[in-house]
Amino acid sequence: MRNMRLVMEALALWSPREEDIITLVEHVRGALGRYICHKFSYSGEIKAILISPEIEDRIRDGVRPTAGGTFLNLDASEAEMILDNFKLALSGINIPIKDIILLGSVDIRRFIKKLIESSYRDLEVLSYGELTENVPVNILKTI
Template identity: 55%
Template sequence: RISEVLQRLLSERVSVRNMKLIMEALALWAPREKDVINLVEHIRGAMARYICHKFANGGELRAVMVSAEVEDVIRKGIRQTSGSTFLSLDPEASANLMDLITLKLDDLLIAHKDLVLLTSVDVRRFIKKMIEGRFPDLEVLSFGEIADSKSVNVIKTI
């Protein structure tokens, strides 16, 4: 499980240099969380200071926030099986959501290279997976990954 956690962190460009912190978070969460993907989300939360520092410009994180309405659409499309959790939206809803996100983000990302997409922890990975083909360099962070020492400047809400 450790190697899978590290691979998942690296696949999202999260540094694994602070192995002590990662192992402490694993020791805390692994006994309670059997799903590796959820375990990674807990570890990301424990690494908030490091993750946030990477994207904060002078102590400020510039973000586009995902609205509660969009998050609810995602939540309603989340399906669980005995072996995995996945997003299952009907094609029209998925296309409409991507059109909305693209419309809101295209111009912003040209003007602001350091933006992150900010959302709730329970939908973060699904949003990341959904947009990574169109916006491969856009980081999707959860509110739990925002360090207390950083301020958030919300540029737009989608």
């Protein structure tokens, strides 16, 4: 891994304060923001579909902590409604899915990815914490 120094610095900074491994991963992703932005920028910008606060709140409401970890527990109709919103947003965009990212809050990024991965394998999900000021973000739509 080329960025091992950044990974180790982020772990050294956050591991004394954070016990949750998944949250540590999100902090590491934030430290790697410059590299993540570069990877997902096309034509000098990130093309993003923004996840609205309403959808984020619905996903947040479905997050359930357990002794074995935290998971997303949406009822089928709620999950289907959210996926239909993604499908509708993507249908009007003439850009390949691999060139678009979903943009949402850091606390639900992994749950959004889990929700969409079976339907949209090539669609990446980034959080605001991974963005840097060096790469402009072009918001194509808001879901």
